[in-house]
Amino acid sequence: MSITETAIASAEAHSAHNYHPLPVVVASAEGAWMTDVEGRRYLDLLAGYSALNFGHGNRRLIDAAKAQLDRVTLTSRAFHHDRFAEFCTRLAELCSMEMVLPMNTGAEAVETAVKTARKWGYRVKGVPDGMAKIIVASDNFHGRTTTVISFSTDPEARADYGPYTPGFEIVPYGDLTALREAMTENTVAVLLEPIQGEAGVLVPPAGYLPGVRELTRERNVLFIADEIQSGLGRTGRTFALEHEGVEPDMYLLGKALGGGVVPVSAVVSSADVLGVFRPGEHGSTFGGNPLACAVALEVIAMLRTGEYQERAAELGDHLHRELGLLTGGGAVEAVRGRGLWAGVDIAPALGTGREISERLMVERVLVKDTHGSTIRIAPPLVIGKDDLDWGLDRLRAVLSA
Template sequence: MTATADEIRRAEASTAPNYRPLPVVLHEGHGAWLTDIEGRRYLDMLSGYGALNFGHTDPELLAVAHEQLDRLTLTSRAFHNDRSATFCAELAELAGMEMALPMNTGAEAVETTIKTARKWGYQVKGVPQDRAKIIVVDGNFHGRTVTIVSFSDDPRATAEFGPFTPGFVRVPFGDADALHSAIDDHTVAVLLEPIQGERGVILPPPGYLRTVRELCTAHDMLMMADEVQSGLGRTGRTFACEHAEVVPDIYVLGKALGGGILPVSAVVSRRDVLGVFRPGEHGSTFGGNPLACAVGTAVVRRLKTGEPQRRASELGAVLTSALSHLPASEVTEVRTIGLWAGVDLTTGDGRTVCEGLLKRGVLANAAHGRTIRLSPPLVVSEDDLRWGVEQLAKVLARQPGVAAPARL
């Protein structure tokens, strides 16, 4: 066996089988490129599901992390640290909000959002205790905790994991009439992704998010936008909601907020919403730790320049144009927004296509069987982006796969 095969065999023998990785063992990354343990190079067209918006080993972010590592990494929230206040204030300002509640993972931030909505519903809206309802949508992906999968319609997420948490009403994504019909006096919030990334970059119909905003305002409900994947520059705007000229009551953020260095997430909202919490009612040992806040602040300051958003918008136009030349017989639909795309295949299996891309030096991911999801780092070059899509076209055209050249 090759070294790679040996490493894969060892990993699979000692790791719980909740993932099925492609057969590659990665060792080093810089910018939009990764190298495996045998020295082969790959263009990253997934960027950690968007957690690596700024690419691998970004020098500026690494410098911030190294400096903080040498000073202080963790205190717990039993004490103040000299990084958290700046991070929360600057993140809130970026979102046009007043407060941030830092956590670690996207799922933790969503759980925090659910707790926030329920507590707000009881304290502010006056819903009877334990009667609060949150409206969610079909095709959602907000994480994998038991409460979150309680309102998933993906059988892989729910089979043999019950019993589930009550209090959620699911309606079709994009159907404002169905959402309106689901509202009652106990409805405290609507939770949705402005763009459904895990499902394959599914965009809402025109006017949908604006109607959701109007319904939430009219019925005294919180509009909660899960922008863990879509936020922080990916779509060409700081937040995907901006494309619809909508401001939610709560932003749920994560992934790219940690700069691809460590998990950082946050719930960002107004004072009258996050202010419902009292000491001891919610928390996290690592949430808001100095290292996370230092890196998160550097990410926020980069986003304040507007450069990542501009680059995502400009390269998004390149990506859209390049994808339009894919073999029409092999593709039923292509959806793009910013530097993010979902490519629906006519036939075949997305996993097989990703294996073909791997042979050609491109890393991508299949979503829901026949969809290829592309989300390259925002630092990818235009030439490399075009090259990556060319490899996809060749795989779809069933041209023989070859090892990728070392692109520098």
Template sequence: MTAPARVTAPARTSAELIRAEEPVLAHNYHPLPVVVARAEGAWVEDVEGRRYLDMLAGYSALNFGHRHPALVEAAHRQLDRLTLTSRAFHNDRLAEFAERLAGLTGLDMVLPMNTGAEAVESGVKVARKWAYEVKGVPADRATIVVAADNFHGRTTTIVSFSTDETARSGFGPFTPGFRIVPYNDLAALEEAVDETTAAVLIEPIQGEAGVVIPDDGYLTGVRELTRRKGALFIADEIQSGLGRTGRTLAVEHEGVVPDVVLLGKALGGGIVPVSAVVARRDVLGVLRPGEHGSTFGGNPLAAAVGTAVVELLEAGVFQRRAAELGTVLREGLAALVGRGVVGFRARGLWAGVDVDPAVGTGREIGERLLREGVLVKDTHGSTIRLAPPLTITEEELTAALGSLARVLA
């Protein structure tokens, strides 16, 4: 897709709009100083008409780019018909969405929610209910094993098992029932899982930690261990799923099928918040009316957009594109090692890039790239993440890597 045309000069400048936010908007983010006014494909435009190549894609929420025509059309069609009924009634879009999403993941049932954090919270509840009703864990004794350096969201329960003190400090008391083990350590996981364990909840690739990819065989080991010990394997694919890594789900790189998959971000196509718990029938089947719900979960607009997202993925074109352009990304980053980059991890169109601290922090690199017309976001220390839309062209990706080379120099 081409970059968007310039827009008419705004009533207020970027600087004025940023200053206007300061007294009225909670300071829970530290965004780069750019005010986006419109976007298309892999490009965004600020209020003054300056254009930027988006190499973050809404933390993978925009896998299909900004305003993908098929997704926008699906939303427009549904807006003219029906947007919300609540789950007090059926709607004519939900069955197809659930059927096709279950088919895409190879699982049986779908619990639709809105945000990724809601999907994780729902997965935790379902796993505990399954432990009591199916596994026979004594009441209120169920445990869930998670990995250090995880990122599953920032709700109170989720930060209870975070190891990020920025997310945790000042928000206790915390929810009990979680055991934290090192990521990519099967021996530690084996020791932590016992007769009270409802589930092992992990990210197949840890995104917020810097796109940390486990050793080959780790996911297979998690699947074998959980099956042997009678616990559920819950894969949080909210960032890694839906084409990002070159497969529909990141677990597919090892041919693994979890008991539960958590999806979000790209499932809403960058248009509406859509998330889902997708699981085996005997797992999600433990829920009964009144035990869990969401007014907006599974609403007709979300279901229409979500169905269009699934349709884009069913042909496998985006997955192949991410795999092919992932080679370009890896080769480009490999050429920068020793030239400001000290290491990187990449799978598909997703990379964590460790910059030499002498060159700058991740934030500083992001600010320099902003001046080059490229948008990225730092994570911890001197690490930046690259996650462009899967619609990016090879020429655009190569240009972004060229900009990175210039700011590192």
């Protein structure tokens, strides 16, 4: 067997089969390119589901991590450390908010948001104990914990994990009327992705997100924006909500916040909302650790220049123009997205999304499928235009073949 085949066989034998990776074994990476164990180079058009917005091995982020590794990596929140206050301050400023509650993974941020919204509902809004309701959208993806999959509509994510956590109401994504009708005096929050990533990069109808903001203010309900995948430059703005001129009550951040170096997530909100917590009521041993804060501070500094957002906007316009030219010819049925983020619906006659991804892998381009015939394109924001065009040429070749 080849080195690749041996590595894959070992992984299949000794790891749980909760993923179905493409048959490539990566050994090193830089920028938008990855190299496998046999020296073949691949263009990365997935960027770790947007965790690698700033590219593989970004020098600023690696240097920040290395410098912190020589100082202190973990204290737990039992003590203060010298990077924590600056991290919270800078991230709150980036979000135009007041307080930060750091965690590690995106799913932890969502779980924290659920707990925050419920506690706020009981202590501030006056909802009767045990009666708090949170409204979510169909086809959502907020993580894979037991509580989060309890309000998923994806059978693959949800099946065989019951009994499920109660307290959630599911309405169609993009439907303001349904959202309005679902609200009661016990509704404490609306939790939404401004663009639904796992569902196929679904952008809601114009006016929907401003309508959600207006309705939640009117009903004294928290608007929680899950920007774990859409935020931090991906769509051409710092946050996807900015395209609609909307400010939520709470941002959920993750993925790119750790720069692809360490897992970092955060709940960012006002003092009135995050102020409901008292010592001992919620926490994380690794949340807000010095290493995570050092890397995230560098991410925040990079975003404050605006250059990555501008690059994502400019290259994103180019990406969507080129992808748009593929529609109408029978190979591509639809293209959606914003910035350097696109969902491409392949005509089923050409193959499933998985099959198209495998054919692109042979052409040295890496993407990932979702929901049958859709592939997602989300390159690192540092990708060069020539490299992006090279990848698009490979896509055209695969579709024409």
